[in-house]
Amino acid sequence: MIRSLYRNPILRVLAPVLLFLVIFAILILAGWNKTDPDFYSVDSPISQGEDNALFFSESVHEGKISEPFGLAVDSKGRVYTGSTDGNIYRIRTDGKQELFAKTSGRPLGLIFDGKGNLVVCLSGIGLVFYDSKGDENVLARTDDKGNELKNLYGLDISSDGTVYFTELSRKFSYENSYLEELESKPNGRILSYNPMTQSVKTVLDEVYAPTGISLSVKEDFLVFAEKYRHRVTRFWLRGKKTGKEQFFITHLPGSPALIRSDKAGTFWIALSSPRHALIDKIQHKPEWKKVLASLPKIYKPKDGILSYALGMNEQGDVTFALTDATSGRVGSTTAVIEFGKGLLLSGNSSDKIWKWKFETLESFF
Numbered sequence: 001m002i003r004s005l006y007r008n009p010i011l012r013v014l015a016p017v018l019l020f021l022v023i024f025a026i027l028i029l030a031g032w033n034k035t036d037p038d039f040y041s042v043d044s045p046i047s048q049g050e051d052n053a054l055f056f057s058e059s060v061h062e063g064k065i066s067e068p069f070g071l072a073v074d075s076k077g078r079v080y081t082g083s084t085d086g087n088i089y090r091i092r093t094d095g096k097q098e099l100f101a102k103t104s105g106r107p108l109g110l111i112f113d114g115k116g117n118l119v120v121c122l123s124g125i126g127l128v129f130y131d132s133k134g135d136e137n138v139l140a141r142t143d144d145k146g147n148e149l150k151n152l153y154g155l156d157i158s159s160d161g162t163v164y165f166t167e168l169s170r171k172f173s174y175e176n177s178y179l180e181e182l183e184s185k186p187n188g189r190i191l192s193y194n195p196m197t198q199s200v201k202t203v204l205d206e207v208y209a210p211t212g213i214s215l216s217v218k219e220d221f222l223v224f225a226e227k228y229r230h231r232v233t234r235f236w237l238r239g240k241k242t243g244k245e246q247f248f249i250t251h252l253p254g255s256p257a258l259i260r261s262d263k264a265g266t267f268w269i270a271l272s273s274p275r276h277a278l279i280d281k282i283q284h285k286p287e288w289k290k291v292l293a294s295l296p297k298i299y300k301p302k303d304g305i306l307s308y309a310l311g312m313n314e315q316g317d318v319t320f321a322l323t324d325a326t327s328g329r330v331g332s333t334t335a336v337i338e339f340g341k342g343l344l345l346s347g348n349s350s351d352k353i354w355k356w357k358f359e360t361l362e363s364f365f
Contacts, residue, residue: 035293037286040184043230045275046251053361054307054324054333057345057354061091064351070110070154070258071335071346071353072118080118081335081346081353082107088118088130091353101134106174109154109212109258109335114161121152121165123174127193127200139163140193143200149191151177154212154258158219163193164203166210166224178300180209181228181279182293190224190235204235204245212259214267216314223248223267225256232256232269234316248316254306258346262338266319270333271308272348276301305349309336309356322356330354 060079067084074080079091080100088107090100105124113119117129119139126141126149142148151174155165167189172179180187186206190213193200213224220238225231230252236244254271261267279301282288292301307330311320322343324330331350336343342357 032290032294035179035183035290036185037182037289037293038184039286040283042280042283043251045230045253047253048310048318048321050308050321050323050325051361052325053322054309054330054345054354054356055327056360057324057330057356059352060344060355061095061097061353063097065089065097065353066351067348068346068351068353069108069334069348070120071260071337071344072110072112073337073339073344074112074118075116079339079344079353080110082110082120088120088134099134101130101136103128103130103136108152108174109165111155111157111260113157113163114159119155119157119163121155123152124150126150127152127155127163127165139195139198140200143191143202149200150174153210154225156213156215156222156261158215161195163195164213164215164222165191165193166207166213167191168209168211168227176297177209179293181276181301182289184208184228184283184289188226190222211255211257212269214259214261216261217263217265223259225259225269227255227257230255230275232259232267232312249310249312249318252310254308255303256310257334258336260335260337265314266338267312267314268336268338268343269310269312270336270346271306271310272332272334273303274306276304303332305332307331307333307345307347309333309343309345 068081072080082088086103088101089097091097105122108121110120119129122128127139151168153166153168169187171187186208188207188210190204192203208229209227211225211227215222221236231250232248234246234248254274257270257272259269307324309322331347333345334348335346345354
């Protein structure tokens with residue numbers, strides 16, 4: 001019977017097609033309930049007068065670090081970054097790198113507190129810190145209501161020791177965070193950790209995939225990035241506007257990652273990947289987004305590479321828009337911090353930490 005069917009040239013063509021469609025339908029049905037997408041009207045990117053200056057960046061260390069993410073510098077000028085292998089590496093002032101700590105998760109945002117401890121958003125675990133010996137100490141695994149804190153991203157610490165940090169998603173893991181863009185719902189939060197009471201409370205709920213976060217110089221407000229909305233928002237902590245939000249910058253050309261203030265009035269915002277052109281085109285079609293989200297993770301939209309360091313003052317004016325649009329050396333920038341007479345950049349896709357000097361801009365004028 002089967003042999004006779006395959007003697008038919010039309011069936012020989014149709015059979016593989018039908019088989020493919022059946023398998024595709026099974027995959028869609030198996031993942032159909034992963035997301036519940038909303039309609040979203042996408043904005044258009046606005047140029048910030050970018051300077052292609054990051055091309056002149058230089059590596060600060062020997063060898064490679066697998067997908068470095070956050071950046072922190074200690075009092076001795078040594079640079080720290082977390083790797084996809086779960087380790088935190090320290091780069092000495094002579095450029096040699098060494099293992100600082102083996103973690104129990106994936107270290108993302110990190111910053112030193114006033115006691116010299118390295119506080120880290122550890123994906124899969126929660127909020128932790130590492131002492132000078134590199135020993136891991138968990139500050140918080142859950143919030144004040146017992147909800148697990150497994151998808152933390154960025155953080156900053158106030159002068160009184162309060163840690164403000166972001167939870168990228170309460171629904172999806174870090175590995176599945178791409179589903180946030182397809183679902184287009186505010187599944188994230190801004191949280192704070194009080195070191196005196198050792199408690200975690202929600203500062204702002206229903207946020208769209210928050211990533212980087214940073215306090216102003218006077219600590220009267222903070223800014224946080226919303227990755228898939230391609231914007232940064234200001235949230236007031238003190239004064240007449242306490243509890244109010246306002247857009248700090250919108251229409252960004254890519255997805256914002258970590259943010260760090262230089263404590264002199266400039267916020268440094270890393271843009272790590274360009275917009276997904278395909279997803280932008282279907283954001284207003286929830287049914288198409290649901291189909292795409294239903295597919296196995298191997299078919300997830302791939303992040304492109306964007307090397308972009310955006311500097312903004314506390315009034316919301318863009319002061320720097322630095323890119324590497326030609327060489328691709330720097331790779332995707334997930335963190336930017338001011339250091340010495342320039343910047344340090346985490347090249348997530350280039351496996352390097354880079355330094356860039358402000359004097360480089362003089363060659364553009």
